[in-house]
Structure formats: structure tokens, C-alpha cells
Amino acid sequence: MKNVFQEAATTLDIPSVQEWKKKDRKVVGYTCSFMPVEPFYAAGILPLRLRGINATSMEIADSYYGPFVCSFPKALLQVAGTGKYGFLDGVVLSNGCDTLRRLDDCWRKMGQDIKGSLPPWFHYLDVPHKPDGHAFDWYVNQIKKMMAAIEKQFDVTITQEKLYHAIKEQNRVRSLLWELEKLRRKDELKVTGSEAYTAIIAGTVMPRDIYAGHLSDLIEDIQNRTVDVAANRKRLFLSGSVCDDFDLIHLIEQSNAIVAGENLCFGVRNDEDIVSETGDPVAALAAKYLSGSVCPRMMGWYQARSARLMNRIKNINVDGVILQNIRFCDLHGSENGLFERDLEKNRLPSLRIEREYGPLTESGRLRMRVDAFIEQLSSGNQTR
Amino acid sequence: MSIVAGCDVGSLTTKAVIIKNKRVMDSAIIRSGPKPAESAAKVMEKLFDQTGISQKEIACCVGTGYGRGKIPFIDHAVSEISCHGKGAQWLVPTARTIIDIGGQDCKVIKLDKQGNLLKFVTNDKCASGTGRFLDVMAKVMNMEVSDLGRLSAKSSAPVIFASVCTVWAQADVIKHINSRRPAEDICAGINTAMANRVSMLANTLKIENDLCITGGVAKNDGVVKALAKILGCRIKRIKRTDPQLTGAVGAALFAQERQQALFNNPNRRYL
Structure with a gap:
């Protein structure tokens, strides 16, 4: 089961996705955690979170984006430009941040220049930056528009019954992820951050039912383990910009540390992270995806976000926090500064790092800083 | 009598120090090669030649610097951040803030x-603000990097x-060279x-x-004077040894601590 997750988390040629395609079923890519996946499952389509892994250079992306831009959307464009996303039947882009919004323009332009790099269906989902009032209604309308576009493009009907079923099944996955999170909060830790995060990432690319089965098995396996992987190691929490490569966590864990939790745009954040299974399903989706203000893209919600994250960090009982952001990521770059201040007020040591996305991370220099941070935590007067 | 050593494999230079009876006995600096293990071995060999001490007499050796993980003969590796903090406070006991400017x-x-x-x-990627910046500028000026400081005093x-x-x-x-600006003014600008x-x-x-x-x-x-002026505070200089060391x-101090801890409690598992 470990290999299934590892395979899904480290490659774009995922066997379970290939199987899905062989049965003549559709796959649609998306870029942001604010995009509801349930309507796609309700339409019999696999929603696949787009990732920039395998981007080892930026020569295509640089010509559309320029050099001074976050390397995550650039990596997505680069991968798309090299044809590795040729298996997609469509893409939904949204304004996770301004640079991800620009991916819509850049990808469309690249589609004119590089034949075959543009998927057959391209949809833009406009996600508001506030969760209430008119913004909520706008988002409900956006989801409805997207559902209508799916129905038209793929000649399917998304019935309310199918949508309810998709919500219920996705909630089952979220409950399993929450079970995994709870296991990581225990004093005796039975799973490394690398293993847990690999499983979490895999959930955004594997077909839901196959994934849920493997995840359930993993949880059972962890429960039966006896070795405490955190013994004599520092427990850390990793937060900040989108991170879909477990190599970063692996690098941290090579430094006598264990990543016991993370807030990196993947996975569940708390036990309320669930869609209501009663009432209007579209409104329920909007309430779940827009509420919580878990990402700094949501304006005016820093205090609530900080309090929630602080509470989570304390529940996980970590020795320190690593705040990372991808270079030129304005949202997490500025929010990490605020959060560093608040962590200090709570006497929680933190390390801020700026990195390039995924495979472009400079591992040597990063390792030196992580080593020094662990030494800092071990040096005496640090609180836990 | 305890003899311990510290070996710092940096990006440009490799440094080694032997501490005997809690005093710096001797030190060596060489240019780093592409293989950290070879640079470390060379600098220790040089140090052994200088002191007449053999590898066997070193009770504990701690490695640091970017190549610390590749040194085969060390007992333990510690990051250069911790080592510079430890070393600086030993050399200047009142030091609370340390600025370390290395090769890269x-x-x-x-x-x-x-x-x-x-x-x-720490800095990110960019080489300005590191020793490499001065190296490159000295080369363009056709002078030794050590002349940059001396000349700039006359500007x-x-x-x-x-x-x-x-x-x-x-x-x-x-x-500026082609505009015939005096070399000391260019050096001061650098x-x-x-x-x-x-x-x-x-x-x-x-x-x-401090x-x-x-x-x-x-x-x-x-650089030190310009930095003190910009930051608006006095910079304490290391006088007991070469600041590059x-x-x-x-x-070496971490090695000494490890040695002391093992001496006090031979069963202790030291991080």
C-alpha cells in the first residue's frame, strides 16, 4: 500500500489513473484546494490536482511568466508545455492567487504556440476572497456555472442524488484523513511525516474509491505498529506555501526531526473539515470550500486563521514550526512574517525559509538551516 | 590533557583548529577543492605537520561547513550556524549577535x-553580500582581495x-575604472x-x-567600518584568532563539550 501512495505522489504516470482512462472515463485537472471536487465525481469524472513535479527546468514557463514569479504555477505550465498533461480531458483554473490566475492566460497563449498543450476543455472558476454575504452567493453561482459547463462539455447530467452521493463519499475520505491526523497527534508517533504526507498527496490524484481503501488499510497498519518514530527526535510542524513534494519533508526528517503535522494546502485541517450532507448540496459545498479561511488568499481573516492554526499546532504538541514559502509567494511570504511574530508571543520557536518549488529546491542550503534549527531546539532553553 | 579538533569545510576555504587544554594550539587554512573529504584530509594533514600531533591523539573531532556530512574521520557533525555562534561567543564572550560572512x-x-x-x-542564492562578491570585484580591479580593505581607507x-x-x-x-576614478574610491564603493x-x-x-x-x-x-556605520552600532572585532577560523x-569547542560529557558520564548518549 505504501508503494501505491509513493507511486501516485512521485510520478505523473499513475497506474490507477491510467486504468481509469483505459475504461474511457474522463480526467480533469485543477490547481487549487478551493475548487470543489464533488461535482466531478458526480459526473463520473476524475478530478486530478495538477502538480509541477518532474519540471527540471523552466525554459517554456519562463517565456510566458518571466523570472520573478512563484515557481509553482511556472512548474505546472512547464509540465503542460512538455506534453506530460496530454492525457487530461479538461482543466479548471482558478484565482488561488494572482499568479495561479495568470496561469489561465499563460496556458491559453502557450496552447496557441505549442500544439496539443491545451486540453480540449478549459474552464475558469472565479473564487471570491471573502467567505460571506455577496461573495458566498457569487461562489454558489460559480459552482453552478461550472456544473453546467461540465454537463455541456462531457454530455452528462449531474443529478442532485449523484451530488449527494459524491459529497458523502468525499466526506468518508476526509474522515479517514482526520483519523490519520489524530494518529499523528499522539505522544507515541507511529508514522513519519514523509509516509503520512505521501498518503495525503496521493489522495488528490488517485481515484477516490481506490484511494479510500488503501488509506483505510494504512490507518489500520499504523494502529498496529509498536515503534515510536519520534523517540529522541524533535517534533516539527510545517506550514506555508503549497508543497506537493514529500522530498522537503524527507529532507527535514533526515535532520533528527519528525514532521508531525503540516498546513500546506493538502489534507484536512480540523474535524469540522467536512461538507454538510443535508440541505442544498451546492450551498453546502460553497460553505465548506469557502469557509474556514484556511488560506491567506482569504482577505481579512488572519486573526481567525492564526488562532485556528495555533490551536492545531498546540494539539499536535510540537517542539518547533518551520514556516516556508516559495520565492515570490506574496501571500505566504507576508503571512509567515505575521505568524512568526505570533509564534514568538506563544514561545514557540520557528524557522522561516524561502525556497523554490519542488524539484528546484536547493537541498544543501536548506539542510544546513534545518540542522541548525534542530540544534537550536536541542540547545537548552527552548520551550515546548 | 585533552586534545580536540574542529574542521570547517567551507565553499571557498577549509579551516581546521586544534584545541589543547582549552586553548587554541594551532590552526590551518587551505583553499577548498571540489571534494570535501579530500579538503578536510589535506587541512588536517597540514595541521598535524605543523603541530607534530597525530590523528590518534585527537580525542574528538567535530566537522562543520557545507561539506560536513562528507568528512569520514569526524566523530560528529554540527551545522556552521551553531559553530559560528559557539566560536564567536568563546572568542568575544559579550557577543549576542554574530554576522558571519563566508565565501558564498x-x-x-x-x-x-x-x-x-x-x-x-541566512542569505538566499544571491552571491552579493558574500565573500565571493569581493573576490569577483578584486579580480576585476586586478588586485588581491586583501587590498580592498587597505586601499578603501584612503578614499x-x-x-x-x-x-x-x-x-x-x-x-x-x-x-569607473575607465572613467579614471581613483582605485581607493572604487574599493570603498565595493x-x-x-x-x-x-x-x-x-x-x-x-x-x-555586542x-x-x-x-x-x-x-x-x-566592509566592517561601512557596516558599523550603516547599522549604527559598534562592531566588536575578534582579536584572539583569525576571524575566518x-x-x-x-x-572544536563542540568536540570539547562532547569529550567532557563522555568523560563525566561514559554511558551518556550525546546528541
Whole structure:
């Protein structure tokens, strides 16, 4: 089961996705955690979170984006430009941040220049930056528009019954992820951050039912383990910009540390992270995806976000926090500064790092800083 | 009698220090090669030749620097951030903030009274604000890097560099040479540009006195004076040894602590 997750988390040629395609079923890519996946499952389509892994250079992306831009959307464009996303039947882009919004323009332009790099269906989902009032209604309308576009493009009907079923099944996955999170909060830790995060990432690319089965098995396996992987190691929490490569966590864990939790745009954040299974399903989706203000893209919600994250960090009982952001990521770059201040007020040591996305991370220099941070935590007067 | 050693494999130079009876006995500095293990072996060999001490007599050796993980003969590896903090506070006991400017990186480190690491920041990718910046500029000026500090002391009108980018600044230096600006003014401009870049990093941490500077660039008076002026505080100089050796001294001190801990409790598992 470990290999299934590892395979899904480290490659774009995922066997379970290939199987899905062989049965003549559709796959649609998306870029942001604010995009509801349930309507796609309700339409019999696999929603696949787009990732920039395998981007080892930026020569295509640089010509559309320029050099001074976050390397995550650039990596997505680069991968798309090299044809590795040729298996997609469509893409939904949204304004996770301004640079991800620009991916819509850049990808469309690249589609004119590089034949075959543009998927057959391209949809833009406009996600508001506030969760209430008119913004909520706008988002409900956006989801409805997207559902209508799916129905038209793929000649399917998304019935309310199918949508309810998709919500219920996705909630089952979220409950399993929450079970995994709870296991990581225990004093005796039975799973490394690398293993847990690999499983979490895999959930955004594997077909839901196959994934849920493997995840359930993993949880059972962890429960039966006896070795405490955190013994004599520092427990850390990793937060900040989108991170879909477990190599970063692996690098941290090579430094006598264990990543016991993370807030990196993947996975569940708390036990309320669930869609209501009663009432209007579209409104329920909007309430779940827009509420919580878990990402700094949501304006005016820093205090609530900080309090929630602080509470989570304390529940996980970590020795320190690593705040990372991808270079030129304005949202997490500025929010990490605020959060560093608040962590200090709570006497929680933190390390801020700026990195390039995924495979472009400079591992040597990063390792030196992580080593020094662990030494800092071990040096005496640090609180836990 | 306890003899311990510290070996610091940096990006440009490799340094080693032997501490005997809690005093620096001797030290060596060589240019780093592409293989950290070979550089470390060479510098230790040089040190053994200088002192007559053999490898067997070293009770404990701690490695640091970017190549620390590749040194086969060390007992333990510690990051250069911890080593520079440890070394600097041993050499200047009142030091609370350390600026270390090495060959290819720059670090600002804050310590508490006991020498524990409180916070640190390092530069990212860009080579301006590191020793490499001065190396490149000295080459363009056709002089030794050590002359940059000496000459800049004579300047009355330092040139101003539009950019601190190592590549653009090179072009600026060439422009000033061809405009027949005095060499001392160009050198002073280079040192000030370097100090400006370092001060940006230093200001991200709240500097607490005493401020101490370590690393090879600490030997450049021009940079140190310009930095003190920009930061508006006095910089304590390391006088007991070459400031470039601070990381290796810190590593040797960690070796000494390890040795002491094992001596006090032979069963102790030391991190």
C-alpha cells in the first residue's frame, strides 16, 4: 500500500489513473484546494490536482511568466508545455492567487504556440476572497456555472442524488484523513511525516474509491505498529506555501526531526473539515470550500486563521514550526512574517525559509538551516 | 590533557583548529577543492605537520561547513550556524549577535547569554553580500582581495554602485575604472555595496549588542567600518584568532563539550 501512495505522489504516470482512462472515463485537472471536487465525481469524472513535479527546468514557463514569479504555477505550465498533461480531458483554473490566475492566460497563449498543450476543455472558476454575504452567493453561482459547463462539455447530467452521493463519499475520505491526523497527534508517533504526507498527496490524484481503501488499510497498519518514530527526535510542524513534494519533508526528517503535522494546502485541517450532507448540496459545498479561511488568499481573516492554526499546532504538541514559502509567494511570504511574530508571543520557536518549488529546491542550503534549527531546539532553553 | 579538533569545510576555504587544554594550539587554512573529504584530509594533514600531533591523539573531532556530512574521520557533525555562534561567543564572550560572512553565504545569528542559538537568518542564492562578491570585484580591479580593505581607507569620495548584483556591479567597476576614478574610491564603493547588502539581512533580526563579525570578510576593515556605520552600532572585532577560523573554533569547542560529557558520564548518549 505504501508503494501505491509513493507511486501516485512521485510520478505523473499513475497506474490507477491510467486504468481509469483505459475504461474511457474522463480526467480533469485543477490547481487549487478551493475548487470543489464533488461535482466531478458526480459526473463520473476524475478530478486530478495538477502538480509541477518532474519540471527540471523552466525554459517554456519562463517565456510566458518571466523570472520573478512563484515557481509553482511556472512548474505546472512547464509540465503542460512538455506534453506530460496530454492525457487530461479538461482543466479548471482558478484565482488561488494572482499568479495561479495568470496561469489561465499563460496556458491559453502557450496552447496557441505549442500544439496539443491545451486540453480540449478549459474552464475558469472565479473564487471570491471573502467567505460571506455577496461573495458566498457569487461562489454558489460559480459552482453552478461550472456544473453546467461540465454537463455541456462531457454530455452528462449531474443529478442532485449523484451530488449527494459524491459529497458523502468525499466526506468518508476526509474522515479517514482526520483519523490519520489524530494518529499523528499522539505522544507515541507511529508514522513519519514523509509516509503520512505521501498518503495525503496521493489522495488528490488517485481515484477516490481506490484511494479510500488503501488509506483505510494504512490507518489500520499504523494502529498496529509498536515503534515510536519520534523517540529522541524533535517534533516539527510545517506550514506555508503549497508543497506537493514529500522530498522537503524527507529532507527535514533526515535532520533528527519528525514532521508531525503540516498546513500546506493538502489534507484536512480540523474535524469540522467536512461538507454538510443535508440541505442544498451546492450551498453546502460553497460553505465548506469557502469557509474556514484556511488560506491567506482569504482577505481579512488572519486573526481567525492564526488562532485556528495555533490551536492545531498546540494539539499536535510540537517542539518547533518551520514556516516556508516559495520565492515570490506574496501571500505566504507576508503571512509567515505575521505568524512568526505570533509564534514568538506563544514561545514557540520557528524557522522561516524561502525556497523554490519542488524539484528546484536547493537541498544543501536548506539542510544546513534545518540542522541548525534542530540544534537550536536541542540547545537548552527552548520551550515546548 | 585533552586534545580536540574542529574542521570547517567551507565553499571557498577549509579551516581546521586544534584545541589543547582549552586553548587554541594551532590552526590551518587551505583553499577548498571540489571534494570535501579530500579538503578536510589535506587541512588536517597540514595541521598535524605543523603541530607534530597525530590523528590518534585527537580525542574528538567535530566537522562543520557545507561539506560536513562528507568528512569520514569526524566523530560528529554540527551545522556552521551553531559553530559560528559557539566560536564567536568563546572568542568575544559579550557577543549576542554574530554576522558571519563566508565565501558564498552570509548568516546573522542571535545568541543568549549562555551561548544558546536563539534565531538566525541566512542569505538566499544571491552571491552579493558574500565573500565571493569581493573576490569577483578584486579580480576585476586586478588586485588581491586583501587590498580592498587597505586601499578603501584612503578614499574620500567612495563611488556609488547602482546595483549590488555581482554581475551588474562588475560592469559598474569596469565603467569607473575607465572613467579614471581613483582605485581607493572604487574599493570603498565595493565595500559599502557589500555592507549595504549584509545590513539588509542583519536588519531582519533585531540586533542586540555586542555585535561581532566572523568569517573571512571580517578581515576587510572597509566592509566592517561601512557596516558599523550603516547599522549604527559598534562592531566588536575578534582579536584572539583569525576571524575566518571562528567556525572551526566552534566545532572544536563542540568536540570539547562532547569529550567532557563522555568523560563525566561514559554511558551518556550525546546528541
